[in-house]
Amino acid sequence: MTDLDPAFLRARKEAVTILLSWAVCLLWTVGVSWTLGYGSGSMHIALGMPTWVTFGVVVPWVAATVFSVWYGLRCIRDE
Amino acid sequence: MSSESGASLGAFLAYTAVVLALAWMARRAGAKKAFLSEYFLGNRGLGMVALALTFGATSASAGSFAGFPSLIYAHGWVLALWIASYMIFPLCGMGLLGKRLNHMARMTGAITVPDVLRERFDSRTLALMSTVLLALLLTVYLVPQFTLASLIMQQLLQGVPAYQQASLGLAQTVPWLVPAGTSAEYVLGLLIFAVLVVGYTAFGGFRAVVWTDILQGFVMVMGVLVMLVLALWQAGGLKTATRMMQDMEPPRLGRAIFVSNVDAPPSGVRVASDSWFTTEDRLFRTGESAIILPGTRTSTPVRVVEIMSDEEKTRIRQRGIDPLPRTITPQVSGLEPYARGAGQSGVYVQPPGPSPSDRDGFLPLGLAVSFFAFWALSGTGQPGNMVRLMAFSSTRTLKRAIAALSIYFTLIYVPLVIIFCCARILAPGLDHTPDRIMPVMAFLLADGAHVPWLAGLLIAVPFAAAMSTVDSFMLMITSSVVRDVYQQNMRPAARSSTLRRLSYACTIIIGVVATAGALFPPQFLQYIIVFTGGGLAVAFLGPVALALYWPRFNKAGAMASMVGGFVAYLALYLAGFVALGAITPIRPLGLDPLIWGFLASLGCAALGVAFGQAAPEHLVRRYFCTSPAANGMSIAK
Numbered sequence: 001m002t003d004l005d006p007a008f009l010r011a012r013k014e015a016v017t018i019l020l021s022w023a024v025c026l027l028w029t030v031g032v033s034w035t036l037g038y039g040s041g042s043m044h045i046a047l048g049m050p051t052w053v054t055f056g057v058v059v060p061w062v063a064a065t066v067f068s069v070w071y072g073l074r075c076i077r078d079e
Numbered sequence: 080m081s082s083e084s085g086a087s088l089g090a091f092l093a094y095t096a097v098v099l100a101l102a103w104m105a106r107r108a109g110a111k112k113a114f115l116s117e118y119f120l121g122n123r124g125l126g127m128v129a130l131a132l133t134f135g136a137t138s139a140s141a142g143s144f145a146g147f148p149s150l151i152y153a154h155g156w157v158l159a160l161w162i163a164s165y166m167i168f169p170l171c172g173m174g175l176l177g178k179r180l181n182h183m184a185r186m187t188g189a190i191t192v193p194d195v196l197r198e199r200f201d202s203r204t205l206a207l208m209s210t211v212l213l214a215l216l217l218t219v220y221l222v223p224q225f226t227l228a229s230l231i232m233q234q235l236l237q238g239v240p241a242y243q244q245a246s247l248g249l250a251q252t253v254p255w256l257v258p259a260g261t262s263a264e265y266v267l268g269l270l271i272f273a274v275l276v277v278g279y280t281a282f283g284g285f286r287a288v289v290w291t292d293i294l295q296g297f298v299m300v301m302g303v304l305v306m307l308v309l310a311l312w313q314a315g316g317l318k319t320a321t322r323m324m325q326d327m328e329p330p331r332l333g334r335a336i337f338v339s340n341v342d343a344p345p346s347g348v349r350v351a352s353d354s355w356f357t358t359e360d361r362l363f364r365t366g367e368s369a370i371i372l373p374g375t376r377t378s379t380p381v382r383v384v385e386i387m388s389d390e391e392k393t394r395i396r397q398r399g400i401d402p403l404p405r406t407i408t409p410q411v412s413g414l415e416p417y418a419r420g421a422g423q424s425g426v427y428v429q430p431p432g433p434s435p436s437d438r439d440g441f442l443p444l445g446l447a448v449s450f451f452a453f454w455a456l457s458g459t460g461q462p463g464n465m466v467r468l469m470a471f472s473s474t475r476t477l478k479r480a481i482a483a484l485s486i487y488f489t490l491i492y493v494p495l496v497i498i499f500c501c502a503r504i505l506a507p508g509l510d511h512t513p514d515r516i517m518p519v520m521a522f523l524l525a526d527g528a529h530v531p532w533l534a535g536l537l538i539a540v541p542f543a544a545a546m547s548t549v550d551s552f553m554l555m556i557t558s559s560v561v562r563d564v565y566q567q568n569m570r571p572a573a574r575s576s577t578l579r580r581l582s583y584a585c586t587i588i589i590g591v592v593a594t595a596g597a598l599f600p601p602q603f604l605q606y607i608i609v610f611t612g613g614g615l616a617v618a619f620l621g622p623v624a625l626a627l628y629w630p631r632f633n634k635a636g637a638m639a640s641m642v643g644g645f646v647a648y649l650a651l652y653l654a655g656f657v658a659l660g661a662i663t664p665i666r667p668l669g670l671d672p673l674i675w676g677f678l679a680s681l682g683c684a685a686l687g688v689a690f691g692q693a694a695p696e697h698l699v700r701r702y703f704c705t706s707p708a709a710n711g712m713s714i715a716k
Binding site for chain 2: 021025043050052058068
């Protein structure tokens with residue numbers, strides 16, 4: 001198609017970026033939880049929580065929130 | 080009336096008054112605008128705060144503040160992983176579809192999700208099919224929501240004398256309204272909830288629902304943050320709480336009878352629910368009240384929990400235990416160890432978490448992956464959320480709402496995990512009835528802080544969550560019936576006054592049907608909620624997302640995607656029901672049926688496009704090209 005609406009193309013690009021960010025969150029969260037939680041016999045504490053929760057859930061959660069705020073406010077184009 | 084009951088009643092009355100005032104103001108604000116667009120979409124005028132909070136409050140149902148806390152209490156820190164995809168849900172739920180859906184809805188004048196599908200594919204059949212599926216699943220979804228709301232209402236008002244007297248009056252005057260297996264208190268709570276929520280929804284429409292959602296959204300986040308501070312303070316800090324959880328072993332669950340060595344007096348003998356008792360060196364807590372009837376010596380069996388770890392027993396004994404009367408002797412039997420975690424410390428802080436019934440634990444790795452996909456896909460695919468994306472005023476509003484909702488969910492879900500991990504320390508031994516942990520913690524934390532009225536605010540949190548979900552879904556069913564069935568298929572030229580009357584009647588009828596369903600409370604509430612929520616997502620996410628982003632997606636593909644996804648999802652549940660005798664699905668490769676349903680939806684969509692009639696060129700140009708009127712241009716597949 002030669003004359004696709006640029007607004008549609010921008011929205012599609014943004015949707016692909018969002019899907020990729022979801023995949024990154026999945027890999028980080030499950031990967032770190034597997035390494036420090038499922039696969040580990042011992043439990044350590046960081047910031048008052050089990051280490052696997054701190055680095056596998058809370059840190060990526062904060063990162064995802066910062067990314068969502070930044071992406072929402074700065075990267076999604078006004079149409 | 081106790082101070083707790085007074086606080087609950089005061090909070091409930093104040094909350095109800097504000098909700099009704101908002102509904103009245105919303106009706107006045109929309110009085111002079113076109114009825115359908117105003118009543119079902121608030122004239123597409125949602126601002127940033129309204130969009131973020133109505134999206135958040137609708138997503139957070141009663142399950143978030145009743146079911147989720149009980150799971151944290153029962154299984155520990157692993158619930159942080161279970162809920163983790165909420166970290167990215169605001170971006171997925173709003174950003175993935177929001178811009179395109181809002182644009183297409185404005186372009187076509189669509190008011191409902193089936194409306195969008197009808198216009199996009201020029202197909203009444205597809206719209207009707209999606210309307211039927213939507214109305215059916217949402218009606219089923221409403222019944223457990225009404226049930227949960229009335230249970231919360233019962234908990235909220237059970238200590239209020241006027242409520243007790245009204246319940247008694249209800250049981251005496253209309254006993255047929257209190258079916259076996261329920262109580263007059265439950266039915267009264269159900270009726271109050273139904274009248275309130277149906278009343279303001281029918282009266283004020285979408286604008287009232289959104290305005291009350293804003294109030295409910297604020298109540299939820301304030302309640303959670305107050306609980307977080309109090310829970311951490313009373314547990315001695317997060318590190319201390321985690322260390323104590325590390326030492327815990329899962330309890331054993333069993334039954335006990337209480338035997339008196341003399342006949343019970345005419346008033347009977349009662350061992351209250353949540354009473355502690357010891358036999359030899361073992362420590363137990365009752366999960367329900369045991370009654371020894373007058374003139375007898377033995378109670379009926381009641382559920383009990385045995386505390387297993389020595390540290391926990393010592394801590395509970397240090398707080399003090401009221402001994403049973405000397406004439407009463409407990410006899411415990413049928414104690415069952417946990418299928419995973421029995422005799423092991425550390426299971427509450429390590430995945431996959433303890434489980435009373437599953438040897439693989441609460442959250443094996445496959446399920447962890449499934450749930451990460453489940454919440455994001457399921458939330459994005461909910462028609463209730465899609466409708467909100469059709470109602471915002473500009474892209475700028477959407478962008479700010481994504482940012483606001485991301486922060487909002489962070490302030491709700493991470494603290495909830497911490498609060499109810501602390502609950503294992505502060506309120507031990509409730510493993511038979513973890514569903515009660517939210518109100519128990521509300522009263523316990525408020526008491527501990529010597530601020531009894533605070534309990535009223537905290538216990539209003541799950542009530543607000545139930546209301547904000549129910550009102551949205553009722554309005555969505557009404558819009559489906561009035562707009563998609565009546566106006567589009569029967570009376571395209573129907574007058575505004577007719578549509579208005581029909582909308583009011585429809586909302587009331589839906590409320591009556593849901594109330595009647597909740598009079599016979601179904602079992603497996605949480606499973607029904609999960610099943611219907613997932614069913615809506617697999618039926619709608621694929622067709623809607625592809626309709627927005629795939630120019631060549633055609634009518635056959637949309638129909639195949641909707642039916643194929645739902646049938647695959649349903650088949651896995653039916654297979655589980657046949658094989659296991661419960662609403663537990665089969666999970667091939669350990670993945671949830673939602674994942675398989677979504678994959679089937681995408682596969683069927685591709686088949687529909689490959690073998691169905693090509694998408695008409697004028698539709699492709701209208702929705703995806705800059706020059707809809709251009710002629711003679713070739714469009715590549």
